[in-house]
Amino acid sequence: xxxxxxxxxxxxGMSLIVKTVTRLTIGxxxxxxxxxxxxxxxxxxxxxxxxxxxxxxxxxxxxAFGGSASxxxxxxxxxxxxxxxxxxxxxxxxxxxxxxxxxxxxxxxSDGEPGMLVSxxxxxxxxxxxxxxxxxxxxxxxLTLIVxxxxxxxxxxx
Amino acid sequence: xxxLYVLLGLxxxxxxxxxxxxxxxxAVIAVGVVGLALSIVFLLLMAPDVAITQIVxxxxxxxxxxxxxxxxxxxxxxxxGRPFGAxxxxxFLGLGVLAALVTFPQGLSPFGNPLMTVSAFYPVNSMAGTxxxxxxxxxxxxxxxxxTLGEATVLFTAVVGVLTVMRATGRKESQDAGESxx
Numbered sequence: 208x209x210x211x212x213x214x215x216x217x218x219x220g221m222s223l224i225v226k227t228v229t230r231l232t233i234g235x236x237x238x239x240x241x242x243x244x245x246x247x248x249x250x251x252x253x254x255x256x257x258x259x260x261x262x263x264x265x266x267x268x269x270x271a272f273g274g275s276a277s278x279x280x281x282x283x284x285x286x287x288x289x290x291x292x293x294x295x296x297x298x299x300x301x302x303x304x305x306x307x308x309x310x311x312x313x314x315x316x317s318d319g320e321p322g323m324l325v326s327x328x329x330x331x332x333x334x335x336x337x338x339x340x341x342x343x344x345x346x347x348x349x350l351t352l353i354v355x356x357x358x359x360x361x362x363x364x365x
Numbered sequence: 366x367x368x369l370y371v372l373l374g375l376x377x378x379x380x381x382x383x384x385x386x387x388x389x390x391x392a393v394i395a396v397g398v399v400g401l402a403l404s405i406v407f408l409l410l411m412a413p414d415v416a417i418t419q420i421v422x423x424x425x426x427x428x429x430x431x432x433x434x435x436x437x438x439x440x441x442x443x444x445x446g447r448p449f450g451a452x453x454x455x456x457f458l459g460l461g462v463l464a465a466l467v468t469f470p471q472g473l474s475p476f477g478n479p480l481m482t483v484s485a486f487y488p489v490n491s492m493a494g495t496x497x498x499x500x501x502x503x504x505x506x507x508x509x510x511x512x513t514l515g516e517a518t519v520l521f522t523a524v525v526g527v528l529t530v531m532r533a534t535g536r537k538e539s540q541d542a543g544e545s546x547x
Contacts, residue, residue: 327495
């Protein structure tokens with residue numbers, strides 16, 4: 208009993224209540240972000256809002272469990288890579304339109320009927336690319352501003 | 366429309382509290398109240414896309430602000446009274462009200478009227494043109510793709526700038542540290 212209490216105290220992050228609530232809700236927040244992104248062409252929302260919600264679920268994880276726990280799931284290097292990948296994907300979708308008519312030409316427009324999940328041509332793909340870009344970018348800014356600064360401050364205090 | 370004016374009043378009160386209160390954490394919470402009320406205002410004006418983006422970005426920005434302010438040593442700021450600034454602010458407010466009265470003598474037209482030619486085109490043609498049932502998505506990702514690309518570039522530049530300025534150890538600094546340890 209005492210050993211367990213000791214081990215809980217030495218874990219980084221916030222209290223046990225916050226950790227338990229985070230464990231219960233974080234999957235729902237993440238899934239809600241994915242839903243907002245994938246249904247961006249059907250219902251209100253889109254890549255930007257959904258990407259920020261996905262980033263908020265990772266920010267929630269970082270705040271509750273500490274920087275070392277979240278870096279196992281999604282590290283700063285991975286955030287860099289996903290952000291750059293999203294930007295390149297969005298630009299590639301735009302450039303592919305040149306083949307069919309012009310920059311940002313909706314070349315997949317004829318596929319799928321309106322109102323279904325697979326419809327609206329390049330718009331869902333562009334939503335996914337913007338989600339990767341915005342989500343990873345905001346999470347990278349958060350990690351850089353908060354976690355790394357905090358570790359630096361602790362190093363200085365020592 | 367009564368609830369709209371209640372929310373606008375709440376936003377004004379929140380903004381005044383945010384600028385006047387001494388404690389930085391209270392100021393951040395007051396800013397959060399302003400953002401929440403603004404997102405409900407967007408919802409009442411039937412703009413759910415903007416409302417979702419507003420509340421989500423507000424939460425992210427407020428969390429970032431809270432964490433960033435709590436990590437600094439400054440927990441309270443000195444608030445000195447500046448009568449000159451208040452007088453100038455009131456003067457500009459009066460000028461704005463005067464200009465509005467001169468420009469719109471019979472009052473503003475109702476919200477959303479008159480409909481512009483461009484905005485009348487999108488609700489009619491976007492469904493057949495792009496296949497997207499969400500007109501806002503069709504506009505920002507198809508008709509106005511350039512704007513979204515520019516916005517994405519702005520965010521990308523901001524992220525790169527933050528990562529460059531705030532990185533944990535500079536290249537030169539780490540080299541110096543390595544030399545001093547040797």
